[in-house]
Amino acid sequence: MIARDYLLKAMDKDKQIRVTIAHSTALVEEAHRRHNTSATASAALGRVLTAALIMGSDLKNEKDALTLRVNGDGIAGPIVASVDSVGHGRAFISNPAADLPSLYPGKLAVGELVGRGGYLEVIKDTGLKQPFVGRVNLVSGEIAEDLSSYFLLSEQVPSLVALGVLVDTDLSIKAAGGLIIQAMPGADDMVLEKIENNVLQMESISDVISRSQDLESVLAVIMGDIAYDVIAERPLDFKCTCGRERLAAILANLSREELAETIEQTGKLEVSCNFCGEVYQFSGQEIMEKKQKP
Numbered sequence: 696m697i698a699r700d701y702l703l704k705a706m707d708k709d710k711q712i713r714v715t716i717a718h719s720t721a722l723v724e725e726a727h728r729r730h731n732t733s734a735t736a737s738a739a740l741g742r743v744l745t746a747a748l749i750m751g752s753d754l755k756n757e758k759d760a761l762t763l764r765v766n767g768d769g770i771a772g773p774i775v776a777s778v779d780s781v782g783h784g785r786a787f788i789s790n791p792a793a794d795l796p797s798l799y800p801g802k803l804a805v806g807e808l809v810g811r812g813g814y815l816e817v818i819k820d821t822g823l824k825q826p827f828v829g830r831v832n833l834v835s836g837e838i839a840e841d842l843s844s845y846f847l848l849s850e851q852v853p854s855l856v857a858l859g860v861l862v863d864t865d866l867s868i869k870a871a872g873g874l875i876i877q878a879m880p881g882a883d884d885m886v887l888e889k890i891e892n893n894v895l896q897m898e899s900i901s902d903v904i905s906r907s908q909d910l911e912s913v914l915a916v917i918m919g920d921i922a923y924d925v926i927a928e929r930p931l932d933f934k935c936t937c938g939r940e941r942l943a944a945i946l947a948n949l950s951r952e953e954l955a956e957t958i959e960q961t962g963k964l965e966v967s968c969n970f971c972g973e974v975y976q977f978s979g980q981e982i983m984e985k986k987q988k989p
């Protein structure tokens with residue numbers, strides 16, 4: 696068992712291949728707890744969140760942000776993860792209670808829950824006027840394959856993606872993690888093949904992670920006899936960017952009529968954050984005072 700959530704990024708000495716590996720069990724457990732997800736929904740949500748955190752580690756500037764959206768035609772509905780460049784992530788699944796029976800023993804029906812029709816979208820906000828948006832059709836709804844297709848078609852980077860979430864019988868998260876291996880332009884096919892073979896000989900990434908003490912040892916198995924350097928190491932945390940002030944400002948944008956109607960119907964003003972499920976309550980007076988400020 697690995698004690699904490701973190702990621703490691705490594706590169707071979709010839710700078711041909713980049714490997715990023717993440718352990719995210721506590722994060723996915725928190726996402727599960729906050730959204731009360733079914734077993735299969737936890738796996739789908741955890742895979743998307745873990746992938747987004749790995750991708751976020753390639754953002755250049757501190758204020759950059761990345762959103763990974765999976766809009767499948769399955770009963771899960773859209774799944775969205777949003778991460779920053781320093782290892783904070785948050786995510787939601789539109790239908791957290793949705794679940795399906797496993798088709799194979801020990802394998803949750805993530806592809807069926809997400810759906811095979813639909814698209815995967817990556818939005819990178821790097822402070823430019825227009826954010827970068829890349830979109831590909833889903834391949835299998837299993838997330839890893841869909842992402843690999845995204846990297847190839849949208850970013851022209853051949854990649855190997857593995858994502859996994861092990862859910863316990865009490866629905867808690869036993870292990871979660873992922874790995875993205877990418878070939879740099881002009882990389883030697885032999886090196887990539889070697890690394891791919893090492894990965895293919897391992898058990899599933901969630902099994903490997905559940906049995907390892909740290910990511911360093913997993914990385915050593917993946918790299919085999921290829922010399923490499925660890926180029927980044929950072930903790931990962933579930934952290935939302937919502938807050939009282941931010942949600943009060945959204946409420947203050949509603950018209951007086953809309954606000955009055957809500958207060959009349961429910962007796963209060965209450966907003967919950969999609970990403971983390973946190974509920975914020977406001978008095979009508981509090982919001983009206985905000986409206987008066989320029």
Ligand SMILES: [Zn+2]
Binds near residue numbers: 935937970
């Ligand atoms: Zn939130």
